[in-house]
Amino acid sequence: MPGTLYLIPNTLGSTGAAAGALDHIIPLHVQALTAKLDYFVAENAKTARGFLKLIAIDHPLARPLQEIEIAELNVNTPPAALAGLLAPLLAGRDAGLVSEAGVPAVADPGADLVRLAHQHGITVKPLVGPSSLLLAVMASGLNGQSFAFNGYLPTDATLRAKRIKELEGRSSRESQTQLLIETPYRNGAMLEALAATCQPGTLICVATDLSLPTESIRTQNGGKWKSLLAAGKMPDFHKKPTVFLLLG
Incomplete structure (x- = not known):
């Protein structure tokens, strides 16, 4: 057997x-x-x-x-x-x-x-245990009834922006939360790309070090993230595992 x-x-x-x-x-x-x-x-x-x-x-x-x-x-x-x-x-x-x-x-x-x-x-x-994707959906405030995980986006800036636009469009049409991840040392570049590419009203969540003492979860719209980044207020997530979520 x-x-x-x-x-x-x-x-x-x-x-x-x-x-x-x-x-x-x-x-x-x-x-x-x-x-x-x-x-x-x-x-x-x-x-x-x-x-x-x-x-x-x-x-x-x-x-x-x-x-x-x-x-x-x-x-x-x-x-x-x-x-x-x-x-x-x-x-x-x-x-x-x-x-x-x-x-x-x-x-x-x-x-x-x-x-x-x-x-x-x-x-x-x-067996039961922590899933960063589900923990991020739970804590984001975005749609937990319909969501999709998209893995890594292209590293090329032009292709990445195109993919973000595609995901935002799908999210807006289907009211579906889109999840993605990035190599931790490129977290800053990913958030900058999301803020620059997404519509001002699109919700973007950044969930870092989930379940750890250094856990940080913030949901803001694209316009707010763009203002924060312009003011030099980047989240403390360099080289830390992070899940990004968006809802158009």
């Missing part, structure tokens, strides 16, 4: 290494289940070990950390390698799929493994 593929949420950033540091982010039963597994699939084995070290503070691991198997699945993993990652589950072993941050398989290469697991009749069990 195949094992179960558990989709294990990670933190959205550094939480410190004290006892109970995860308790307000990762439910206790999720921590306890994670500690019982000895096979994981993760984007990066090193950061996955760091996460397991935090788990181990309050929940002893099934095996010493150096004996726990961690296979990598990231953008460089060829599709042909996915079957090998599932082999332990087909042999009856439970596994945990862990993202670099937040929930796996959402804006995450783990989705391909989950799809293949379903094709092989493997039980997939999603």
